[in-house]
Amino acid sequence: MGGTNVKYALMDNEGQLLEKGKRTSADNLDDFVAALYEVGDQYKGKFTGIAVCAPGKIDTEKMIIHYGGALTFLDGLNLKETLGARYGVAVSVENDAKAAALCEQWLGELKGVDTGAVMTLGTGVGGGIVVGGKLLHGSSFQAGELSWMITNQGAGLKEMAAYTAARCSAVRMVEKVNQELGNEDLDDGLAAFAAIKSGNEEAGKIFRQYCLDVAVMILNLQTVIN
Known part of the structure; x- marks a missing residue:
């Protein structure tokens, strides 16, 4: 989920992208969620889980987006009660830069690295920090928010x-x-x-x-x- 576009992909367990696409972000919550459902419906029956990354402070335990960066209307959106309930599959959500760090740790430059960091340079600066092989979230899920x-x-x-x-x-x-x-x-x-x-x-x-x-x-x- 980005301020300009929502990008999506169907992916296998090895991280290979099978299909991908993007659509323009909406400017209000109802239209935004409706757009997510359109993407989900397009691939219904083809996936067993949904992984979401979004800007802002992300409660990865309750699957709630707080302070959604440029998408302020996402504040409070519960993905377990929306995407999870609609499709009956497991849902996970992570801050966009922390998701990038997890990707690098899985398949990229941080693979096997004990301590390292990923920076995303866009409208602002996102960060994902790995220490002891684990991604840092901090006491309020905001570790690595390098913009501040x-x-x-x-x-x-x-x-x-x-x-x-x-x-x-x-x-x-x-x-x-x-x-x-x-x-x-x-x-x-x-x-x-x-x-x-x-x-x-x-x-x-x-x-x-x-x-x-x-x-x-x-x-x-x-x-x-x-």
Whole structure:
């Protein structure tokens, strides 16, 4: 579940994607749940479980989404009572970045790694931290929410510019590049990176600053978990 799209796939037990697709996210809870049911109905009878990842604070025990990131209307959505009840299968839900960490631990770069981290760079910054081979959730399921690290307190703590969410936002970096280039579509990531790769001076300057900010975040994270 993302702020722009809902992406879905039918997957086997080895992690192979059999079918996949996406659809535009809705802007209210009723339409959003209806869209989930449409996807589920499409594959009804073909699956024995449903795994969901979503932004925000996720209660993985009660299967409830709290503070759903850009999808604020998801706050309080119980997936066991919705998807689980409708299809009669086991349901699990995890924060999107923590789900990415579990994937890397299963089939990717964290396989066999005792202590490590995954970062997702999008609108904000998500994180999944593995220590002792186990994913950290924290006392309130918010361990690894790297967006809320303060890396620029001089901006004022009430300003988003003080936080990693703004300084290390890939979306924001793309917007800055496109704005500098005079492009109408500020969200066009392909155009932004084409300019960066072509050696455009201003685009390169914005990108290098972004990379530095991400590097500082990584060093801070390493200080904590190393």
